[in-house]
Amino acid sequence: MGKIFRNRDKLSYKYIPEKLPHREKQLGIFISVFDDLLSGEKIDFPRTLQFVGVVGSGKTSSSIVGVRKLGEEIRKYGLTLKHIYVNLKIEATSPFLLYKTLMEKVSMSASRSLSAEELLSKFVKKISKLDYLLFLTFDEVDFFVRKESKTPGIIYDISRFYEILNSNGIKSNIVGITFISRSVDWLSYLNPAEASTIGALSILYPPYSKEQIVDILEYRISESLYENTVSEDVLEYIAEITSIYRNGDIRYALDILLYSGIIAEYEGFSKITLDHVRKAIGKNLFYSGDIQYLTLEEKSILLATIRSIQESKRMYVPLSLIRKNYELLTETLPIRRLNEDSFELSIQKLVNIGALEFKGLTRITVSPAVDEKILLEKIKQELKKIAKN
Numbered sequence: 001m002g003k004i005f006r007n008r009d010k011l012s013y014k015y016i017p018e019k020l021p022h023r024e025k026q027l028g029i030f031i032s033v034f035d036d037l038l039s040g041e042k043i044d045f046p047r048t049l050q051f052v053g054v055v056g057s058g059k060t061s062s063s064i065v066g067v068r069k070l071g072e073e074i075r076k077y078g079l080t081l082k083h084i085y086v087n088l089k090i091e092a093t094s095p096f097l098l099y100k101t102l103m104e105k106v107s108m109s110a111s112r113s114l115s116a117e118e119l120l121s122k123f124v125k126k127i128s129k130l131d132y133l134l135f136l137t138f139d140e141v142d143f144f145v146r147k148e149s150k151t152p153g154i155i156y157d158i159s160r161f162y163e164i165l166n167s168n169g170i171k172s173n174i175v176g177i178t179f180i181s182r183s184v185d186w187l188s189y190l191n192p193a194e195a196s197t198i199g200a201l202s203i204l205y206p207p208y209s210k211e212q213i214v215d216i217l218e219y220r221i222s223e224s225l226y227e228n229t230v231s232e233d234v235l236e237y238i239a240e241i242t243s244i245y246r247n248g249d250i251r252y253a254l255d256i257l258l259y260s261g262i263i264a265e266y267e268g269f270s271k272i273t274l275d276h277v278r279k280a281i282g283k284n285l286f287y288s289g290d291i292q293y294l295t296l297e298e299k300s301i302l303l304a305t306i307r308s309i310q311e312s313k314r315m316y317v318p319l320s321l322i323r324k325n326y327e328l329l330t331e332t333l334p335i336r337r338l339n340e341d342s343f344e345l346s347i348q349k350l351v352n353i354g355a356l357e358f359k360g361l362t363r364i365t366v367s368p369a370v371d372e373k374i375l376l377e378k379i380k381q382e383l384k385k386i387a388k389n
């Protein structure tokens with residue numbers, strides 16, 4: 001029996017948790033769009049919304065949790081809300097497939113002999129007879145629109161369900177349609193008529209910050225791991241690299257935590273350590289917490305690199321400039337100056353641990369996890385300690 005996982009599945013990025021910490025605002029806006037429905041009134045027009053944000057910012061989960069919440073709220077009026085969620089990238093790579101998918105999701109079969117157009121009209125007629133309300137979500141719509149530019153009009157069709165229903169003399173039972181995309185660029189692929197039917201309300205999903213990632217991981221851990229299996233250090237590390245190198249993609253953080261846990265269990269540990277996380281990442285990504293393990297000379301070299309970057313206003317700087325600034329530092333601060341060989345060995349070590357990035361003798365830069373202020377503070381602390389002894 002392992003000592004780490006209580007329920008491994010609940011750490012999977014495929015699992016949609018009960019709550020979504022740090023998405024309360026977005027969910028609040030979403031729900032408020034339907035406040036008339038929530039007070040028992042009928043909705044004549046399907047409301048169209050957009051969720052826009054980078055990968056792993058909680059858009060898909062929000063759509064699931066949001067519609068689930070809506071459904072729970074209106075149950076007291078005897079209403080049932082069914083969510084039809086379609087990932088366009090996976091489930092609907094052509095209009096025909098899209099309508100076929102939609103029909104299957106309301107338990108209809110789609111005949112191959114019908115055109116996409118006929119399928120849509122059949123679908124619209126069928127759903128008006130359902131004794132429940134519908135909510136439609138179209139995910140990864142930007143992918144679809146670009147790919148599908150040969151058949152424009154599909155987005156238009158989707159957002160015009162209501163009008164199609166109306167022209168058939170039937171009332172809509174679709175209460176809302178959400179389009180999910182990474183950016184708003186896809187709107188520019190639409191013609192003006194299509195774009196105008198999408199509706200104006202966009203709910204934005206900014207990337208999760210480092211602090212937010214720590215909170216989310218803590219919440220997910222409470223459902224999936226035993227107590228005291230992960231220290232704050234480990235969480236901070238995973239959150240930091242996710243934030244810096246993966247633009248806050250929470251899926252990456254969850255994956256790394258999962259793999260780290262698997263490695264820890266395999267090695268017989270009852271706690272996940274930084275070492276397990278590093279193994280899970282399989283690559284040297286520098287963590288700001290690692291600064292404390294560097295020597296005073298190594299810290300000075302990093303500081304000299306940052307100064308070189310500032311001085312030249314370039315991301316990548318030559319080794320000679322780093323050495324010049326390093327020597328300058330040893331003149332202004334009581335830091336031992338390394339000889340040529342030791343200096344180069346230190347550079348090599350900093351590259352190996354990921355604190356520096358080396359693309360050639362004239363192209364060296366520092367990891368984004370190295371912060372000048374923290375570096376300077378640590379150097380000063382250390383110098384004070386030396387002075388006391």
Ligand SMILES: Nc1ncnc2c1ncn2[C@@H]1O[C@H](COP(=O)(O)OP(=O)(O)O)[C@@H](O)[C@H]1O
Pocket residue numbers: 012013014015016017019020021022023053054055056057058059060061062205216219220250251254
């Ligand atoms: N705020 C959150 N709290 C807890 N888990 C989250 C949160 N946001 C995302 N997740 C988890 O991360 C996974 C990926 O999020 P997702 O909604 O698919 O992101 P997106 O659609 O923006 O790429 C989800 O399945 C869920 O498990």
Ligand SMILES: [Mg+2]
Pocket residue numbers: 059060061139
């Ligand atoms: Mg998604």
